[in-house]
Amino acid sequence: MTENMISAQHLSAGYGHHVIINDQMIQIPTGKITGLIGPNGSGKTTLFNVLNGFEKPLAGEVRLSGHTVSDLTAKQRALKVACLCQHPTAPDGITVHELVGYGRYAHHVGLRHSKKVDSRAIAGAIEAVHLTTFTNRQVSSLSGGQRQRAFIAMTLAQDSPVMMMDEPTTYLDLTNQLQILSLLQELNQTLNKTIVIILHDLNQAAAYCQHLICLSGGQVKAVGTPREVLTQQLIADVFQVAAEVTYDQNQDCPQMLNCHPLEVVS
Numbered sequence: 001m002t003e004n005m006i007s008a009q010h011l012s013a014g015y016g017h018h019v020i021i022n023d024q025m026i027q028i029p030t031g032k033i034t035g036l037i038g039p040n041g042s043g044k045t046t047l048f049n050v051l052n053g054f055e056k057p058l059a060g061e062v063r064l065s066g067h068t069v070s071d072l073t074a075k076q077r078a079l080k081v082a083c084l085c086q087h088p089t090a091p092d093g094i095t096v097h098e099l100v101g102y103g104r105y106a107h108h109v110g111l112r113h114s115k116k117v118d119s120r121a122i123a124g125a126i127e128a129v130h131l132t133t134f135t136n137r138q139v140s141s142l143s144g145g146q147r148q149r150a151f152i153a154m155t156l157a158q159d160s161p162v163m164m165m166d167e168p169t170t171y172l173d174l175t176n177q178l179q180i181l182s183l184l185q186e187l188n189q190t191l192n193k194t195i196v197i198i199l200h201d202l203n204q205a206a207a208y209c210q211h212l213i214c215l216s217g218g219q220v221k222a223v224g225t226p227r228e229v230l231t232q233q234l235i236a237d238v239f240q241v242a243a244e245v246t247y248d249q250n251q252d253c254p255q256m257l258n259c260h261p262l263e264v265v266s
């Protein structure tokens with residue numbers, strides 16, 4: 001049986017009386033890359049924010065590695081899960097090095113921390129996202145893609161067993177998108193990190209995730225491997241897109257080809 005790093009039963013989430021996720025069961029398997037997919041407004045970010053403890057559920061509780069998320073302090077949570085939200089912001093005037101250093105906050109106990117370990121983690125994270133030459137540049141002076149990579153480095157420096165990223169490839173060109181996804185794959189394979197990512201590109205979700213959760217209208221419509229989830233029928237029903245679905249040599253990675261909308265927007 002697969003162990004779940006994050007789980008929730010009868011989970012509801014939303015804003016005030018506005019229920020977005022209604023009475024859903026969610027399981028995030030340990031040691032896998034899970035992709036949250038679904039159309040705009042389907043509730044991916046709302047779910048993401050209750051799973052990582054940023055927001056409290058309206059009903060149900062989220063269990064993270066054996067703990068109820070809402071019982072953990074921000075620092076305890078940060079040691080377990082590093083998050084990159086959809087629109088991260090940095091304080092004015094800080095450098096890439098300082099921003100990435102924020103990722104080390106959870107490892108500091110009072111004034112005690114190893115500067116050596118911090119420096120190594122910060123430099124390693126900056127190098128992993130190819131920003132070494134920008135280490136001392138102000139974050140505000142970076143391009144959108146460079147800034148996104150600096151935020152990804154901050155989550156890497158946090159060095160937690162779970163990483164959650166809401167659309168981490170936004171603003172990135174294709175090379176950088178693939179490099180970031182390959183980096184997450186490498187962290188999953190070599191360090192056994194449990195990773196949750198919200199992705200819009202279904203081909204990338206199929207290629208880089210081992211497990212998918214597809215949301216539509218706040219409901220889980222399908223859960224399983226990319227092959228199980230990304231069927232022609234689901235893509236038509238949930239995304240209103242006609243797609244040809246083919247498979248790689250091993251028959252486990254679907255590829256969506258010749259996609260076109262079922263409804264033409266006038």
Ligand SMILES: Nc1ncnc2c1ncn2[C@@H]1O[C@H](COP(=O)(O)OP(=O)(O)OP(=O)(O)O)[C@@H](O)[C@H]1O
Nearest residue numbers: 015018020038039040041042043044045046047086
């Ligand atoms: N702070 C908020 N207050 C009220 N409603 C909100 C708030 N944030 C999101 N919503 C609503 O919740 C619904 C789900 O939004 P959410 O951001 O979770 O969807 P999503 O699947 O992540 O969308 P996208 O792919 O466009 O980022 C939407 O109808 C949205 O308008």
